[in-house]
Amino acid sequence: MITLGWLYGLAGAMFAAFAITSARDNSNAKRWGNAAFWGLLAISFWFGDLLGDRGNGVLVLALVVIAGTGRLGRGSVESSTPESREAASERFGNRLFLPALMIPITAFIGTLLFTYTPLADSGLLERHWVTLLLLGLGVLLALALSMAWLKPPASAPIQEGRRLMDSIGWASVLPQMLAALGAVFAAAGVGTAIGSIAGQIIPSGSIFLAVLVYALGMVLFTIIMGNAFAAFPVMAAAIGIPILIHGDGGDAAVIGAVGMLSGFCGTLLTPMAANFNIVPAALLELDDQYGVIRAQVMTALPLLVCNILILYWFGFS
Amino acid sequence: MTYLPLLGILLVVAGFALRFNPLLVVFVAAIATGVLGGLSPLDVLGTLGKAFNDNRYVSVVWIVLPVIGLLERYGLQERARTLIGRMHGATTGRLLLAYLVARQALSAVGLTSVAGPAQTVRPLVAPMAEAAAERQHGELEHETREKVRAMSAATDNVGLFFGEDIFVAVGSILLIQGVMQSDGVMLTPLQLSLWAIPPAICAFVIHGFRLLRFDRRLGKRVS
Numbered sequence: 001m002i003t004l005g006w007l008y009g010l011a012g013a014m015f016a017a018f019a020i021t022s023a024r025d026n027s028n029a030k031r032w033g034n035a036a037f038w039g040l041l042a043i044s045f046w047f048g049d050l051l052g053d054r055g056n057g058v059l060v061l062a063l064v065v066i067a068g069t070g071r072l073g074r075g076s077v078e079s080s081t082p083e084s085r086e087a088a089s090e091r092f093g094n095r096l097f098l099p100a101l102m103i104p105i106t107a108f109i110g111t112l113l114f115t116y117t118p119l120a121d122s123g124l125l126e127r128h129w130v131t132l133l134l135l136g137l138g139v140l141l142a143l144a145l146s147m148a149w150l151k152p153p154a155s156a157p158i159q160e161g162r163r164l165m166d167s168i169g170w171a172s173v174l175p176q177m178l179a180a181l182g183a184v185f186a187a188a189g190v191g192t193a194i195g196s197i198a199g200q201i202i203p204s205g206s207i208f209l210a211v212l213v214y215a216l217g218m219v220l221f222t223i224i225m226g227n228a229f230a231a232f233p234v235m236a237a238a239i240g241i242p243i244l245i246h247g248d249g250g251d252a253a254v255i256g257a258v259g260m261l262s263g264f265c266g267t268l269l270t271p272m273a274a275n276f277n278i279v280p281a282a283l284l285e286l287d288d289q290y291g292v293i294r295a296q297v298m299t300a301l302p303l304l305v306c307n308i309l310i311l312y313w314f315g316f317s
Numbered sequence: 318m319t320y321l322p323l324l325g326i327l328l329v330v331a332g333f334a335l336r337f338n339p340l341l342v343v344f345v346a347a348i349a350t351g352v353l354g355g356l357s358p359l360d361v362l363g364t365l366g367k368a369f370n371d372n373r374y375v376s377v378v379w380i381v382l383p384v385i386g387l388l389e390r391y392g393l394q395e396r397a398r399t400l401i402g403r404m405h406g407a408t409t410g411r412l413l414l415a416y417l418v419a420r421q422a423l424s425a426v427g428l429t430s431v432a433g434p435a436q437t438v439r440p441l442v443a444p445m446a447e448a449a450a451e452r453q454h455g456e457l458e459h460e461t462r463e464k465v466r467a468m469s470a471a472t473d474n475v476g477l478f479f480g481e482d483i484f485v486a487v488g489s490i491l492l493i494q495g496v497m498q499s500d501g502v503m504l505t506p507l508q509l510s511l512w513a514i515p516p517a518i519c520a521f522v523i524h525g526f527r528l529l530r531f532d533r534r535l536g537k538r539v540s
Contacts, residue, residue, distance in 0.1 A: 008377065011377045041376070044373060051366075052366075055366065057369075058366070067341070079390060089399065094400065099384060108431050111428060115427075132377065146384060150387070156390065160385075172376060174339055174343070179375060180364075181347045184350055184351045188350045188354025189322055190323060193322060193323055229488070232489075253508040253512050256493040259493075260493055271339070278339070279434060280473070283438070284443055284466040291464075291467040294467065299523055299524045303523050306516065307516050310516060
């Protein structure tokens, strides 16, 4: 069976190649920092399960020290010029979209095949990770097609991939770091502390105010944790279930679903949701690392108002 | 009940606001929170390390970068621009609106990771949105270009967040069901996913309206 471990092997190989080519990039004054950072990620993907919890903790500490002391840089040699790209674009035409689209389409069709046909029971792919594994397959197919068709130098995928990876830099592991912070928050009892505060400020007798505290609590806690998944169990246990459902007789399906989606409005507003808000800003090379969040504010706030009204109207009708 | 660990949250907020390196902020906040919550520093390091290792799948998506980078070298972004530049009636807002529909629909059938910032926004959506703006308004100022790119990423997020919960087998639906069940409230995933539809419609209307208005604002900004 093809498991997530295979994909980790592939990712580890890619980061190892980034580390080696970084070390040899004379145009980057901070090349050793980059080499160490990507090298540590290769170790994490390949040997993470063998390092033990504290070993992984030390690996995290090393990544933090490299990034926190500003030892990540970028090479200054451009691999292509605007003119050469323009010329290649004319020459290869719209067929250039084919490999790019091949990745999502492989994942799309593959997921359908592995969900709704007898392939689902074939045991070929680890069930929980089907789409991600097929995304990996799509990448390999697209890479093979591009190499055969465009005939670039053999090192081109690594050099070009590293160019993008360096432009993302430390932001590439921030989502993983924040997930780890969430685990520490949970172990330290942050969730229960917030839940108990929220539970204390509920005004009695007003369903609307209770709904308001529930929804705003979801938003605020999601902004803090970067993840509505962490907020939901706390707010549901503090307000949603005891007060809104048992106390005021609200519809549990509405309280649950729309409560969670109120939290998603918070996800649109927080740098703690780094993979959605900070990483894209880096990937799109925005000057303002909060640019994506700024673009989302005026969607998130009206949507939150809608969610509160849906909770109040449909949850208690 | 101790409220001391909440100080860790203040550290995170202050660190992000003062724009220290976020990895550093998160690490320091984690150690501080854990210690205030009664864990030993070594245990915090272990908890942090274990969770980092368990969440590697979050970073595995970077394997698309070599292909995307390679195609960029051969003019993928330029091609995306040319294609949109020739399309009459294509505006930034309408293009992003079409992407919003597609992203919500794909997420609603469980296909959340077929699109995303690395898979679709950087190579295709953002260059197309920029090209549509250029086609209408000519050369873009730097600040306008940034706004178009940011809106492309924002549209990807809105489509994902307010589509995925319509799918019955998504993690958040199962989480809601589990939390409710542990308190004796029985729900089926289908009930929950049905109630994800009204917020999804609101999200589409609100963000869609903003996208169409974005076209008009681009026009004013340029003229």
